[in-house]
Amino acid sequence: MLTRLRPGRRAYINTLVFLALIAVWWIITATNIVKPLFLPSPGSVVSAFWDANTCRPINDSGTAEVCGEDDYFLWQHLLASLERIAVGVGVGIIVGVALDFLMGTVNWIFDLVEPYLNFLRSLPPLGYMGLLIVWFGIGDVSKVWLLFLAAFPPIAMSTISGVRGVQQDRVLAARSLGADRGQVLRQVILPSALPQILSGIRVATGFAWTTVVAAELNNGIPGIGGLAYLSGTRLDTPLTIACIIVIGVAAVVLDLGLKKLSTALVPWEGKA
Structure with a gap:
């Protein structure tokens, strides 16, 4: 050991x-x-x-x-990227948790949607970039969509796994005590699935953050990924490395924050 x-x-x-x-x-x-x-x-x-x-x-x-650089301070570039991440992952959480709760609790919805979810999960997010630019232009909308598509599959799979992995003994016990379907969802299934949901959100945030540079290759200023790319094309290696370090440190801080949040929200994990 x-x-x-x-x-x-x-x-x-x-x-x-x-x-x-x-x-x-x-x-x-x-x-x-x-x-x-x-x-x-x-x-x-x-x-x-x-x-x-x-x-x-x-x-x-x-x-x-x-x-600063390119009319913005570096911290403003970082903040712009964080805002895109927050919107993309936030929408991924809302859509993913809501849809996959239905998939996890209603079998016919699961059978209908699962093949398409697996198809979406197997595609690399960068493969969408050209199509998203055609559909939504080179502004923030296409970037947010790309980050959403990067974050959605991990959230979806972890939510489905968490919901479908709830012990049936707990569900049957709650129903035998008179709980209706809504109470079972809120008081039994959600608390039981929450650790895996939060784990999926943590993975999705990290995956979306690794996609931010690709998302900001086109018209990515302000944006820390866009600044890293442009400084590299200008052979400004010191600034490129500084951006890479900032991206890495921000990723570590985000992950630590989500880890602390998960511990605070599910203190019972591993204890029951």
């Missing part, structure tokens, strides 16, 4: 590993083993991150200045 490290020791080891990676990165760039175009130094990445969040003069007299 594997033993887990204590939180304090684990944080200490993680810090050492992080510092070691930064040191290796700095040594590689300082010794010019890799050209700065391909791997800029940590300092230049930090400088690019700072410039993307501040205003700076563009002439010697300081009478004119530019703020």
Whole structure:
């Protein structure tokens, strides 16, 4: 049986590993083993991150200045992407949970819809991008649709699995005590399926976040994915790496937040 490290020791080891990676990165760039175009130094990445969040003069007299990158600060790019994620995943949650509760509790709806859901789940979201642009243009509507299509299948499958996996003994016990169908749904099926639903939402959010760069390839400004793409096409490698780091950190924070939310909403998970 594997033993887990204590939180304090684990944080200490993680810090050492992080510092070691930064040191290796700095040594590689300082010794010019890799050209700065391909791997800029940590300092230049930090400088690019700072410039993307501040205003700076563009002439010697300081009478004119530019703020951020592509007319927006980096945090505004990140916020725009988060808003698209929130709308796409939010609609995915509403549609997915409502539809799949019906699929999980009404057999004929399950038999009718399941083949199409499996078909949708098997398609890569990027395959829709061209069609969505034709249908909805290059604005935010096509991006939100893409993120919805990325988030919907994981939510749908986890909801169906959670609802259909409820122990029938609990349902029969509730009905024997006089509970009607609505009470069974609210007080038995939903609490029992909620852990898997939340797990599906967590997976869907992560999947949608990994799709955000692709969603913002076309007219993605403001957007952290769009900024990462454009800075790469301009060979601004420090800014590209800064965007990648921000995307990764944001993903970790989102996942931790959803994990904490799941623990708060279903404290009984694993205990009953």
